[in-house]
Amino acid sequence: MSTMPVSRQIRYFKESRENWKERALEKQEQLRFFSQKIDDLTRSRDKTMDLTSDLIKQALETVRCRDLSEWINEIFGQSMLSKRKAVFDRSFDDMKVA
Template identity: 75%
Template structure:
């Protein structure tokens, strides 16, 4: 198909979009406003300075009368969310960090031979810190494996693997009640 034919065909197929041509600048401004706030909240979190920061970032935009309602909805959203924030506090405004941590955990747990959540749970906090030789040395010298196993049993009860073993071996004495 020649480029002229393709162009004519596309114009014919997309002709219905012509009536929305005047709306595109409004939609572009709405998108810029929402993306500006989204980026700000992802990077800086939510705190008492968030509205001022947002106003400065969008000050170059023309908020025409058709956009005023949308603009006020964003401002009201910020005000309503700020009720939950103390004066000198910044709170996480998105779940991106948590999703990243759980993604790393899932990637790590794929490599574990046993898929026992109980045993790999404590790797989650490790994903949020920089491990140094000193930290590892301190952990290994202050926490015994027996203490960790007892803590896991106390918090989570008997593992599925040990329950399966007890059923397979037929030893009901090995079955603990949670």
């Protein structure tokens, strides 16, 4: 038995569940982002490189997300959409509700 009051346990479990949902959504968003980047790369490189689904699958199985992210940032830099998102996110953080 826990020595924590029941109300505190409930609050702890609710926060834990919400944190799990948030992390899962972040992972889904990251996977969607990489999938879109790979699709973009495939379309843009079709004329110069023969990217097969097997080659892409092999690359996804052997390359870490962190390494792929660093490579994308190094090669392509920050996209206009991510620049806009960063600016607007900061502007909403500056707003305070009375």
